[in-house]
Amino acid sequence: MLARPSTTETAFQMRDHVCPNGVRLRPMNPCVIVGGGFAGMVAARRLQQIGVRATVLEKGDVDGGLGNAVISGGLLHIAWEPPDSPADVKRERLLAETSGEIDDELAGALASQSGNIIPWLQAEGVEMRAKTEEPATRWTLWPFRVGTGRRLLPDLGPSKAMQRLYERFREWRGDLRMGAAAHSLHRLSGGWQVGFQTEAGEASLEAGTVLFADGGFQANQEMLSRYVGPNAGLCLLRASTTGTGDGLRMLLENGAEAVGLGRVYGHLVSINALESDELWPFPHLDELCMVGVVVTRHGDRVPVDTSAVGLVTRMARSEDPRGFAVVFDEEIWNGEPGRGKLGLPAPNPELMRRGAHLVSSDTISGLAQRLACKPDRLARAIAAHNTVRGACPVSRPPFHAARVIPGITFTMGGAKIGPDAAVRAPGGRAIPGLFAAGSTAGGIQGGPNGGYVGGLATAATFGYIAAESIAAYVQSAAKSARSRASPGQPDGG
Numbered sequence: 001m002l003a004r005p006s007t008t009e010t011a012f013q014m015r016d017h018v019c020p021n022g023v024r025l026r027p028m029n030p031c032v033i034v035g036g037g038f039a040g041m042v043a044a045r046r047l048q049q050i051g052v053r054a055t056v057l058e059k060g061d062v063d064g065g066l067g068n069a070v071i072s073g074g075l076l077h078i079a080w081e082p083p084d085s086p087a088d089v090k091r092e093r094l095l096a097e098t099s100g101e102i103d104d105e106l107a108g109a110l111a112s113q114s115g116n117i118i119p120w121l122q123a124e125g126v127e128m129r130a131k132t133e134e135p136a137t138r139w140t141l142w143p144f145r146v147g148t149g150r151r152l153l154p155d156l157g158p159s160k161a162m163q164r165l166y167e168r169f170r171e172w173r174g175d176l177r178m179g180a181a182a183h184s185l186h187r188l189s190g191g192w193q194v195g196f197q198t199e200a201g202e203a204s205l206e207a208g209t210v211l212f213a214d215g216g217f218q219a220n221q222e223m224l225s226r227y228v229g230p231n232a233g234l235c236l237l238r239a240s241t242t243g244t245g246d247g248l249r250m251l252l253e254n255g256a257e258a259v260g261l262g263r264v265y266g267h268l269v270s271i272n273a274l275e276s277d278e279l280w281p282f283p284h285l286d287e288l289c290m291v292g293v294v295v296t297r298h299g300d301r302v303p304v305d306t307s308a309v310g311l312v313t314r315m316a317r318s319e320d321p322r323g324f325a326v327v328f329d330e331e332i333w334n335g336e337p338g339r340g341k342l343g344l345p346a347p348n349p350e351l352m353r354r355g356a357h358l359v360s361s362d363t364i365s366g367l368a369q370r371l372a373c374k375p376d377r378l379a380r381a382i383a384a385h386n387t388v389r390g391a392c393p394v395s396r397p398p399f400h401a402a403r404v405i406p407g408i409t410f411t412m413g414g415a416k417i418g419p420d421a422a423v424r425a426p427g428g429r430a431i432p433g434l435f436a437a438g439s440t441a442g443g444i445q446g447g448p449n450g451g452y453v454g455g456l457a458t459a460a461t462f463g464y465i466a467a468e469s470i471a472a473y474v475q476s477a478a479k480s481a482r483s484r485a486s487p488g489q490p491d492g493g
């Protein structure tokens with residue numbers, strides 16, 4: 001077999017150039033960004049504006065990348081607050097949503113820096129509009145995306161926003177490597193070597209800093225089993241297939257500390273979504289699960305003592321993520337206010353319209369038969385539910401059930417970072433030259449009640465913070481190199 005061609009680029013192969021705004025980029029490669037998703041491209045563009053050259057490695061071969069950003073709903077919020085809300089309001093919401101689990105310094109950085117994101121994105125030419133009257137939807141990528149599975153919809157807001165960032169990066173002569181999947185990281189004296197694979201073969205880049213922004217490990221079944229639960233790989237991947245945890249793996253191999261790896265963000269969806277993209281990301285069954293009776297394959301009740309997001313993590317960690325069903329009655333499904341009708345689009349009638357199966361019966365034992373579980377266990381589960389104070393009773397026939405599966409949108413944990421987005425080793429020391437943002441970074445999301453604080457705005461904010469920190473790091477490294485080269489000489493600035 002022929003050996004694959006292999007190339008290594010160093011700083012000296014790159015030429016100096018002047019950007020449209022007059023900023024002169026240094027003739028070196030100070031930064032490699034792994035992942036051209038939302039976090040990575042915000043960082044890449046911000047670095048260009050500051051005058052620091054970065055090379056972006058993007059595994060996808062489509063402008064905008066193939067990550068979660070392009071198939072997202074495009075809603076920018078920080079713990080359900082618009083990013084331009086006062087910092088103290090956002091900080092409080094971050095602490096409340098995560099039940100205090102968010103790293104305090106990260107909460108402070110996110111609350112104070114996220115205010116920059118909206119005007120910055122607007123200046124980049126990214127369009128956002130209010131989707132509803134809810135303040136949390138004030139900044140939604142326009143035109144709004146209501147998607148089906150992973151289908152790329154290039155004319156809708158999330159794809160357009162990403163394309164715009166790619167376009168701007170290219171206009172400023174940014175170095176964007178498409179179809180380049182990073183897989184290895186080695187420490188060098190004064191920097192790092194990133195190995196990656198393209199269609200042309202193996203290659204590597206050397207740089208002073210590396211930003212990992214490759215978007216979580218939700219698409220890696222082996223990592224899900226190791227970090228979330230032994231059978232978490234059986235959950236529905238309610239996300240793009242690119243989040244394979246490469247960045248996290250490389251960071252852990254190089255001494256990074258991991259944080260919060262056991263938690264995931266997602267929604268509860270019909271099990272038929274495993275065969276049909278029509279059934280994800282919407283309609284989800286969160287509301288139904290919160291008001292109905294969630295049962296195991298055997299008909300035993302699963303107490304719902306948390307939010308739907310918390311339930312997704314609990315179900316993903318269970319022995320049997322594909323064994324759950326939600327049971328409800330006619331009142332919940334069709335009554336006033338029929339919970340089946342809540343949500344956009346609502347499960348009733350969207351589930352059936354999109355081909356999902358619902359089982360129904362006039363009796364609980366008939367329903368148990370259709371669910372292939374023991375009637376007495378199902379009856380006990382429903383009776384226990386009906387005694388819970390404030391619960392919607394499940395009592396009016398016909399009774400219905402839908403098989404439900406946790407759909408994982410992204411993994412919440414990741415490499416521990418500081419408020420400067422620098423990757424931390426156990427003990428809190430920053431690992432020189434390594435940074436992480438977006439779903440590669442941990443310590444931001446999670447908590448006993450779910451702890452979802454938004455994906456896009458947090459990714460953009462830490463991408464932006466990472467760029468500022470990388471610029472400062474590169475500048476200080478260059479200064480030390482100059483003083484090493486001419487000891488005793490005053491620094492010329």
Ligand SMILES: Cc1cc2nc3c(=O)[nH]c(=O)nc-3n(C[C@H](O)[C@H](O)[C@H](O)COP(=O)(O)OP(=O)(O)OC[C@H]3O[C@@H](n4cnc5c(N)ncnc54)[C@H](O)[C@@H]3O)c2cc1C
Pocket residue numbers: 034035036037038039040057058059060064065066067068069070071072073074075076077180181182183213214215216238239240242243244246247281409410437438439440454455456457459
């Ligand atoms: C259906 C859906 C709806 C969502 N809706 C919302 C919403 O409305 N609001 C919200 O805040 N969040 C939403 N999210 C979450 C949001 O999309 C993510 O949190 C966000 O995109 C994370 O940004 P990121 O840059 O970390 O990752 P991504 O956007 O996934 O980008 C990572 C990039 O890295 C690339 N990559 C991966 N591995 C490698 C490698 N080895 N080498 C090179 N490149 C690599 C990928 O191709 C990808 O382009 C949604 C997600 C989904 C799936």
